[in-house]
Amino acid sequence: MKRMISIVRHGSLSTLDEHVLNSDMEDESMMEIRSECQAKEAAKKIFHKVAKPGSQSISLDDLMCFMGKEEAMKTMHLLGASCQNEGIGKSALNSWLVNAFRERRALSLSLNDTKTSVDELHNMLNILVSIIITIVWLVILGIQITHFLVFISSQLLLAVFVFGNTCKTVFEAIIFLFIMHPFDVGDRCEVDGIQLIVEEMNILNTVFLRCTDNQKITYPNSLLSTKPIGNFYRSPDMVETIEFCVHISTPMEKIAAMKERIIGYIESNKDHWHQHPVVVVSDVEDMNKVNMMVCATHRLNFHKCRERFVRRAQLIEEMIKVFKELDLQYRMLPFDVNVRNMPPLVSSNRLPSNWTAGANTETSLS
Structure with missing residues (x-):
């Protein structure tokens, strides 16, 4: 298990080029996929080597040149082909390889955070076990520790009174992180109607990035354990x-x-x-x-x-x-407009009375 975790955390995706005889790639690091760009280049290279010249997809016969029929069928289904006659296009192969790299990177980040949380929990348990071993060792040696145990009990009672809520919070966080475990690093989740991406998982809290603006949000794990959490990554096709x-x-x-x-x-x-x-x-x-x-x-x-x-x-x-x-349209409902009274016309520019009289005089003379 330790070897597997070490390989996932520190290793990288590799292609079958390293197993092909007469490979022209001398540098072993050039055959490993360490970024999305390298994943796209590897997908392009695989497609040109497997597909027939001029073909736009990889067929079942193309894969059977490298593996048995059963393995070829599994590979076709894994890459998204629903039947034998359906081929694997360039975009499908490219998307699959990029997604494989992203999942491996997310798994690596999740293992790193889980390892940190486990180390913190391990230190807490080491302190507790050390105290128990010390008491048992004193009992075996026949040392009178009655007064010592009374003293320790009183101190524990005081510690429970002072740190009771903290211990309860830590216990709830441990249950949430290691037993419920509703998400991993890199998962897109929904909490309180807000879409968040898990960035970091600790023993007491989890750090998210809000999808809309990349704002960093920290939630206590004890609070998250009481909330409904939607996980898009673990959901089926939607x-x-x-x-x-x-x-x-x-x-x-x-x-x-x-x-x-x-x-x-x-x-x-x-x-x-x-x-x-x-x-x-x-x-x-x-x-x-x-x-x-x-x-x-x-x-x-x-x-x-x-x-x-x-x-x-x-x-x-x-x-x-x-x-x-197809000339499909949408029209509003017709409605009637009835005008009952017209307001009187009022002119804001009034002419001088003498000018109007003169105009009337001239009109009558003419």
Whole structure:
């Protein structure tokens, strides 16, 4: 176990290049993945070496050149292929390798923080065991320690009175950290309706980064143990819901065509979305507005918030394109305006009386 933890904490991802004969890579450090950029380069290199020249995906036959059929099938399923005929694209391989590196880095950080917490707990237990061993040793030697034990008991009673709440807090924090353990370092969580990323885990507190502005927030573990905590990283693939509305007079043919095109777009992006999305009517309001809803399942959970919003934006852009091409519109309800009285016209610029009389005189003379 110690060797495994040491490898995870201090090691790095490596490719099969180091096992390939006649490899032109002499520097062993160049074959290890230590950053996301190196992970992307490794994915590109693997794709060009495994896929057929000119092909846009890695097929099952390509993998069977390097491994058995059963292992090749497991690899295809691991990389996101749902069937044998479906290939592994460049983007899928790239995303998988980058995610593998991120998970390993998060595991390394989590092990570091857990090791620190375990060391602190170990020191506390060492002090307690030392006291117990000292008392047992004095009893074995036959030394009269009755007065000493009375003194120690009185001091313990005083310590419990003074540090009782602290001991209770430490015990609750230990239970939360090592038994409940609702998150690890790097997980995206939701506490009190706020999305946070776990940055550091200690025995008494946990340090988070708020997703909106990277503000550092520290929560006591005893307080976190009483709160419901959502963990996006440990959640399965999550559902995206997009709501919109159309006018009630929209022909059903247009609505059917709209549903077909939206579903077709989602099912054509197999790397981003699961199959069988749903476009349904959710409600009718004010006898003129039909509320509709698109429900599609991502091929990721909302731990990857940035990729989630990119895919959602692409889907919304495609929906807007479909709306414009099918001339789908929404109109407000008509309403009547009745005018009962017109206010009298009042001029703010009044002419001099003599000028008006002169004008009337000239008019009458002419």
